[in-house]
Amino acid sequence: MQGSFAEDPGLLGRLMDLLDLVFPGLARGADRARILGAPWEQVSTPFIATDAGRLVSHVGLIELPLVIEGRCQIVGAIHGVATHPEHRRRGHYRRLMEEVLEHCQDRLPTQILTTEHPEYFTPFGFRVVPEHVFTVPSRRPAGPGQVRLLDLDDNDDVTLLHRLLESRTPVSSRLGVVREHGVFCFNEGRRPLHYAPDLDVVLCFEQENEKVTLYDVVGPELPPLDAVLDRLPGPVSSVTLAFAPDRLAPDATPVPGLFNHDGPSYLMVRGSLGEANEPFALPRPART
Helix, strand or coil: CECCCCCCCCHHHHHHHHHHHHCCCHHHHHHHHHHCCCCHHHHEEEEEEEECCEEEEEEEEEEEEEEECCEEEEEEEEEEEEECHHHCCCCHHHHHHHHHHHHHCCCCCCEEEEECCHHHCHHHCCEECCEEEEEEEEEECCCCCCCEECCCCCHHHHHHHHHHHHHCCCCCCCEEECCCCHHHHHHHCCCCCEEECCCCEEEEEEEECCEEEEEEEECCCCCCHHHHHHCCCCCEEEEEECCCCCCCCCCCEEEEECEECCCEEEEEEECCCCCCCCCCCCCHHHCC
């Protein structure tokens, strides 16, 4: 059945207990997102099964605003799929998935999810969509490093982050994200976020030696890729974009890739995500 955090004040705590049992550490991510102003109960709609009053299974639904082939579209993002180990193989998961998909039918005709186990979702009409990363050769000397680490325990920096998330230009017109706060804060709130004041953008990146992987650029205007690289500390010899490059580096080379953070992450789609056209990837901060 569809649950309600507003009508059942104890539901959130019981849900976090279940999810943290199945996905250890998830509750810490939810706590961090709450501190950053994106509480779970304002982002996700819960579908739950109970047994003798005990919460035993959950499927969550998030309305995720995307830009797909240049058009804004709200998709249904399935997440937090979990059943208590003592209550598996009793049909709870199947019934909840059917209920969620019926709920989405006229509201959210495209549904997506990311998972290590695609076989769990193919019976419900989901299919694996190939993703790519995009490589850009670069030989740049060390720049001035004009970025600073956001202090997400500082209210001013949290306000800054939300301003940029709300006003952001999607990093890709092929598949990008707009006006999304909750999933970003959950996914990135415990990772380093850097702010480039003169560009007015937040950068999600990893830098190992001279190799840079860029996961997102959040701001009202997208700067040129060269401007981003010039502000990173240290020299850069190669760049990998973990999102479609049409707006930052149109000539980047696509390479079939699979996100792998604590395990492989397959993107699955039910409906259309424009995947018949150009290669893309769902950016890490938007993966549920």
